[in-house]
Amino acid sequence: MGMGINIKGEVEKVNGKELSYSEFVERYMEKNQPVVLTGLMDDNHWRACTDWVTHPLAKPNFQFFSTHFGPSKVQVADCGSREFTDQKREEMLLSDFVGRCLQLQVQGSSVESVPYLKDWHFVKEYPQYVAYITPMFFCDDWLNLYLDNFTIHTDSDTYQRNEEICCSDYRFVYMGVKGSWTPLHADVFRSYSWSANVCGKKRWLFLDPSQCHLVFDRNMKSCVYNIFDEVSNSKFPGFNEAIWLECTQDAGEIIFVPSGWYHQVHNLEDTISINHNWFNAYNLSSVWNLLLRDYNEAKEYIEDIKDICDDFEGLCQRNLAANTGMNFFDFFTFMSYFTLANLVLLHYINTRNESGTGSSSTIVQHLLMNVGCLRKIASEMKHMDALEGNHDCVLDMIKAFEDPRFSKLCMQLGRTYVMIHEQFYLSSDFESISISDLVDLNIMTSSQIYTPEDLIKFIDNSVAELSI
Numbered sequence: 001m002g003m004g005i006n007i008k009g010e011v012e013k014v015n016g017k018e019l020s021y022s023e024f025v026e027r028y029m030e031k032n033q034p035v036v037l038t039g040l041m042d043d044n045h046w047r048a049c050t051d052w053v054t055h056p057l058a059k060p061n062f063q064f065f066s067t068h069f070g071p072s073k074v075q076v077a078d079c080g081s082r083e084f085t086d087q088k089r090e091e092m093l094l095s096d097f098v099g100r101c102l103q104l105q106v107q108g109s110s111v112e113s114v115p116y117l118k119d120w121h122f123v124k125e126y127p128q129y130v131a132y133i134t135p136m137f138f139c140d141d142w143l144n145l146y147l148d149n150f151t152i153h154t155d156s157d158t159y160q161r162n163e164e165i166c167c168s169d170y171r172f173v174y175m176g177v178k179g180s181w182t183p184l185h186a187d188v189f190r191s192y193s194w195s196a197n198v199c200g201k202k203r204w205l206f207l208d209p210s211q212c213h214l215v216f217d218r219n220m221k222s223c224v225y226n227i228f229d230e231v232s233n234s235k236f237p238g239f240n241e242a243i244w245l246e247c248t249q250d251a252g253e254i255i256f257v258p259s260g261w262y263h264q265v266h267n268l269e270d271t272i273s274i275n276h277n278w279f280n281a282y283n284l285s286s287v288w289n290l291l292l293r294d295y296n297e298a299k300e301y302i303e304d305i306k307d308i309c310d311d312f313e314g315l316c317q318r319n320l321a322a323n324t325g326m327n328f329f330d331f332f333t334f335m336s337y338f339t340l341a342n343l344v345l346l347h348y349i350n351t352r353n354e355s356g357t358g359s360s361s362t363i364v365q366h367l368l369m370n371v372g373c374l375r376k377i378a379s380e381m382k383h384m385d386a387l388e389g390n391h392d393c394v395l396d397m398i399k400a401f402e403d404p405r406f407s408k409l410c411m412q413l414g415r416t417y418v419m420i421h422e423q424f425y426l427s428s429d430f431e432s433i434s435i436s437d438l439v440d441l442n443i444m445t446s447s448q449i450y451t452p453e454d455l456i457k458f459i460d461n462s463v464a465e466l467s468i
């Protein structure tokens, strides 16, 4: 029998306008701690805060959604019915979802199945309608930057099925009536997320990653679904020991959800929120650790067919991609592109050699830190032979430099760091120039990357060329 959860305190709330980027990094990203940031959703730049909300009641403007986005196909969870580890979902037209919400307003809260629109890829679907600006704290986003130019997993059945909706990006709109909720979970890839309340109010319950074993069963296979249910003590023996943090998030507030924190969320009013998942050098090792854990699980699961299997490792990797959304090859490809992009930017800044550049500039420090983090993970991959048996070239530098998608990735990454570190003397450079203007290609076109060892050598040689 559950005894009610043990809440030890509230998530810190900070005025985002008084916080510098380096303070955000130091206090929250690096320490992997949650925070609520106020003051960052400026009505002048957030069309969502005016168009999507009725005034003066500050309720969702359902009519606006129906009129402007009615034909969109969206995923709607039925908060009253469970399907495996999540809620049952149904695809419907946005106009039909709005119809259900309006009907509920008439019927009141006596209805069992509360609908909740989730994971709407709004930015991808309506790129011309700029509903909001991603706050600077969350802009160093390698996941969405990569997906704007490349795809993560291209050759499996999973990809074919999910291509359009699931894999396009991790920028979402959520819209739920009072009483809608999200069951206990940790985020995809153990990414960070941020969630901004355009209107309404959410209650969040958080569990530190060091306590996550407490919400699992003895075999660490199934996780508690709803922490406010009567949770069986014999099935989840650690559950009553768990110590939770809570937070009530109001309209205009943005919550930062760190990597690997389990959380459950309840809409206390009709609520619209904007929600991104992302990762960068500060939490990339969490993504790698998750892949490693899921790989070992996938391997263990089919261990008994190992001897009769032609390509056991290949099968493990296929299953890993299907379960987790990427496999070692996909992750290493991602790492290789970001290594090259960071080194291109470092070489470029290094050759400009103007005042403000050099090893002391924060942008250079940031790029070097990124490369150091990528090298460290590559070294872990090397030590466990993570790409054993791979004969495919992961990254061909000459091809990458000819590929407009890679140039775009470099420019966008450069622009991000110029903005974050306010080094605007570089900003015009990243608007229009080509990759060959950015870097002397002779220094960098020597390699093809197949293995983590190749990537480490490439990093070491490239860094040695830099005179910083």
Ligand SMILES: O=C(O)CCC(=O)C(=O)O
Binding pocket: 174, 181, 182, 187, 193, 194, 195, 202, 257, 263, 265, 266, 273, 275
């Ligand atoms: O707002 C919600 O209902 C869920 C959001 C969430 O779980 C997340 O941001 O990870």
